[in-house]
Amino acid sequence: MAIWIEEDAKVLVQGITGKQGMFHADKMVEYGTNIVGGCTPGKGGQTVDLQGNSYPVWNSMFEAIETTDADATVIYVPPPFAAEAIMEAADAFDQIKGEGVVVCITEGIPTLDMVKAVAFVENRPGVRLIGPNCPGIITPGDGGGAKIGIMPGHIHAKGRIGIVSKSGTLTYEAVAQTMSIDEGQSTCVGIGGDPVNGTGFIECLAAFEADDQTEAIVMIGEIGGNAEQEAAAWAKENVTKPIVGFVAGATAPPGKRMGHAGAIISGGKGTAEEKFEAFEAAGIACARDPSELGAVLLESLKAAGLR
Amino acid sequence: MNIHEYQGKALFKQHGVKVVEGVHCTSVSEALDAYDHLQSKVVAVKSQIHAGGRGKGNLYSPGSRDLVMEGGVKIAFSKEDVGTYSENILGNILVTKQTGEEGKLVNHLYIESGCDIAHEYYLALLVDREQKSVLVMASTEGGMDIEEVAEETPELLHKLNIDPNAGLLGYQIRDLGLALGLQGAAHKSFGKMLKALYSLFLKEDCAMVEINPLVRSSDDEMIALDAKVSFDENAEFRHKQWDDIRDLSEEEDVEIRAKETGLSYVKLDGNIGCLVNGAGLAMATMDVIKLYGGEPANFLDVGGGANEEQVKTAFSIILEDPNVKGILVNIFGGIMRCDIIARGVIAATESLGLTVPLVVRLAGTNVDEGKAILAASTLNIHPADDLAEGAQKIVELIGGEV
Numbered sequence: 001m002a003i004w005i006e007e008d009a010k011v012l013v014q015g016i017t018g019k020q021g022m023f024h025a026d027k028m029v030e031y032g033t034n035i036v037g038g039c040t041p042g043k044g045g046q047t048v049d050l051q052g053n054s055y056p057v058w059n060s061m062f063e064a065i066e067t068t069d070a071d072a073t074v075i076y077v078p079p080p081f082a083a084e085a086i087m088e089a090a091d092a093f094d095q096i097k098g099e100g101v102v103v104c105i106t107e108g109i110p111t112l113d114m115v116k117a118v119a120f121v122e123n124r125p126g127v128r129l130i131g132p133n134c135p136g137i138i139t140p141g142d143g144g145g146a147k148i149g150i151m152p153g154h155i156h157a158k159g160r161i162g163i164v165s166k167s168g169t170l171t172y173e174a175v176a177q178t179m180s181i182d183e184g185q186s187t188c189v190g191i192g193g194d195p196v197n198g199t200g201f202i203e204c205l206a207a208f209e210a211d212d213q214t215e216a217i218v219m220i221g222e223i224g225g226n227a228e229q230e231a232a233a234w235a236k237e238n239v240t241k242p243i244v245g246f247v248a249g250a251t252a253p254p255g256k257r258m259g260h261a262g263a264i265i266s267g268g269k270g271t272a273e274e275k276f277e278a279f280e281a282a283g284i285a286c287a288r289d290p291s292e293l294g295a296v297l298l299e300s301l302k303a304a305g306l307r
Numbered sequence: 308m309n310i311h312e313y314q315g316k317a318l319f320k321q322h323g324v325k326v327v328e329g330v331h332c333t334s335v336s337e338a339l340d341a342y343d344h345l346q347s348k349v350v351a352v353k354s355q356i357h358a359g360g361r362g363k364g365n366l367y368s369p370g371s372r373d374l375v376m377e378g379g380v381k382i383a384f385s386k387e388d389v390g391t392y393s394e395n396i397l398g399n400i401l402v403t404k405q406t407g408e409e410g411k412l413v414n415h416l417y418i419e420s421g422c423d424i425a426h427e428y429y430l431a432l433l434v435d436r437e438q439k440s441v442l443v444m445a446s447t448e449g450g451m452d453i454e455e456v457a458e459e460t461p462e463l464l465h466k467l468n469i470d471p472n473a474g475l476l477g478y479q480i481r482d483l484g485l486a487l488g489l490q491g492a493a494h495k496s497f498g499k500m501l502k503a504l505y506s507l508f509l510k511e512d513c514a515m516v517e518i519n520p521l522v523r524s525s526d527d528e529m530i531a532l533d534a535k536v537s538f539d540e541n542a543e544f545r546h547k548q549w550d551d552i553r554d555l556s557e558e559e560d561v562e563i564r565a566k567e568t569g570l571s572y573v574k575l576d577g578n579i580g581c582l583v584n585g586a587g588l589a590m591a592t593m594d595v596i597k598l599y600g601g602e603p604a605n606f607l608d609v610g611g612g613a614n615e616e617q618v619k620t621a622f623s624i625i626l627e628d629p630n631v632k633g634i635l636v637n638i639f640g641g642i643m644r645c646d647i648i649a650r651g652v653i654a655a656t657e658s659l660g661l662t663v664p665l666v667v668r669l670a671g672t673n674v675d676e677g678k679a680i681l682a683a684s685t686l687n688i689h690p691a692d693d694l695a696e697g698a699q700k701i702v703e704l705i706g707g708e709v
Contacts, residue, residue, distance in 0.1 A: 080544055110512055110542035111434050118439045119471040135641075150611065152641040152672050167587020168611065169639040172671060173694070176639075193586060195436045222587050225436040248590035251575070251597045252606070255405075259571040259586025259608040261541060262436065267454050272594070289595050290588075291695035 007141035021076035031153035032144020083113035099126035129198025159184020162208035165220035177294035193260025201231035223249030315534030329419035349421030364403030427520035449520035512542035577602025580625035618651030645677025668697035
């Protein structure tokens with residue numbers, strides 16, 4: 001089953017005529033994602049060539065969803081316009097289908113724009129926002145699958161490990177670690193490194209817990225905020241599947257933003273140590289070195305009788 | 308992005324948040340003129356740096372590091388006092404709890420009229436990550452370290468979240484004012500201020516506004532006696548005026564240059580430089596270096612699509628730090644292809660004449676081509692297959708114990 005995104009999900013690309021949008025749309029098609037077209041206001045009626053095939057462009061998300069019955073959209077729109085792109089997609093999905101997945105890759109959206117956009121999406125309960133400032137979501141299939149984002153598709157394989165992470169490349173590292181012990185992934189979700197974002201850890205854990213295909217979970221956090229601590233406490237009560245965790249930023253100095261807008265220890269709060277402790281208290285098996293995630297996962301699978 | 312108190316207060320004034328009269332000065336003579344201009348018997352002479360704890364900080368001479376004066380915020384009762392304090396502050400180093408031992412050079416002063424204080428409060432607005440909304444925090448315990456208040460007497464710290472759709476509501480303002488024990492004119496004055504602050508927070512794309520202390524004057528007016536304002540850098544594109552108020556002397560020169568080339572760099576105290584793609588992986592690389600007995604010299608994220616030129620800039624920034632005894636490159640190629648990184652690493656090491664040991668770990672897209680390019684070079688580059696091996700190798704190469 002996988003979570004939220006089926007292997008054959010119909011996907012739109014917002015900002016498909018831009019450099020980033022076109023580049024990644026092409027990579028998604030190459031991977032096997034069922035791209036059904038894109039949206040760029042003012043460029044409706046044009047087509048975009050991806051992997052030798054022609055894809056339609058619409059002026060609005062309402063038009064695009066009406067026509068294609070898309071299940072999801074991925075946003076590669078520059079920061080000044082990204083929050084509005086999220087809201088346009090959410091509104092269109094809500095009005096036309098009552099549901100839909102909005103994946104926002106854009107980095108650098110003003111925080112107060114996201115406060116507004118998240119509140120807007122939360123008023124449309126059927127719509128799920130993933131990101132922003134994230135690698136996206138991927139559900140590997142048997143030959144292809146649904147890659148909605150910027151992650152390198154070829155490192156993945158279909159399997160039973162669910163991965164959720166705030167970081168991009170560190171997620172790829174986690175994927176490679178599962179592959180090193182011959183395990184594939186059900187779905188990998190990058191929730192993003194911004195202080196205010198859509199889907200959080202807890203929603204991912206709940207979905208993985210409910211998903212038949214997923215048998216174990218890898219959760220990658222980083223310094224800043226307390227989403228990891230809350231997720232750990234929630235998991236202790238609600239998740240029966242084994243969870244393996246890592247938190248980046250144990251050596252980060254306080255008060256300094258470490259690349260991601262949200263990765264900052266403020267007022268002594270949100271340290272990696274605090275998060276590791278919360279993980280351990282919740283029975284999450286921790287790796288202190290991401291190169292050991294595979295080994296720790298293997299141990300956990302064995303302990304659960306899954307290997 | 309942080310700004311100075313005097314800039315924050317100018318913004319307050321502009322948005323209708325009550326402050327007392329003050330003058331920004333950069334010399335002793337300006338400070339003396341300011342005293343005459345303000346016509347206030349008592350004035351505060353305040354050091355302007357981007358760090359808290361100024362009042363309890365100490366000023367040192369930049370050359371000898373001799374103590375010049377205790378306290379970076381002084382109350383002056385005469386023009387003479389203003390002269391003495393300004394002299395002691397400007398051009399000297401202020402060390403506070405937040406600056407670290409090296410302290411900060413003070414180039415700016417704020418001379419402010421005195422104020423008749425009945426009580427000191429604390430008020431702050433910031434973005435609440437968990438509630439995904441703007442949070443107001445207020446306390447009757449003004450002038451104190453608010454983290455201590457939160458820790459020891461949490462019942463004295465009042466919080467309210469603002470619904471982004473509904474905005475700041477009348478009952479929320481009333482209830483918060485009552486929780487602070489405010490009545491009559493003071494309660495009304497507080498409401499006016501809070502509304503103005505929320506509007507400022509949104510219009511100016513603030514990350515935080517903190518007023519400590521917020522004071523109630525003897526005639527029941529609420530006045531912002533301090534102003535700590537920081538902006539959300541993501542919103543820079545719609546605030547061109549920030550260029551004019553940004554004090555570059557408060558920021559690390561090398562961090563600014565890194566940002567200009569699309570790199571994210573933070574200097575640390577260790578001796579192993581690192582060059583990584585992705586913020587999370589860059590942090591993890593630092594952590595693993597430490598785990599294997601080394602000390603990272605920096606955080607450096609070259610981003611998702613770095614080119615050869617950026618890799619070269621990244622190397623030169625790392626090598627500017629004289630403490631760097633070795634470098635670990637850790638790339639998980641996604642969009643970024645390992646062969647391109649390998650070529651960039653070779654070009655950079657050749658043109659910069661790299662002499663310190665270099666360990667390169669490549670994984671992901673085109674990893675085999677990347678590794679082959681490195682192996683074929685005559686340069687002294689040590690390959691590693693995973694992060695742990697990379698960290699162990701670089702720690703050994705610089706003579707540390709793994």
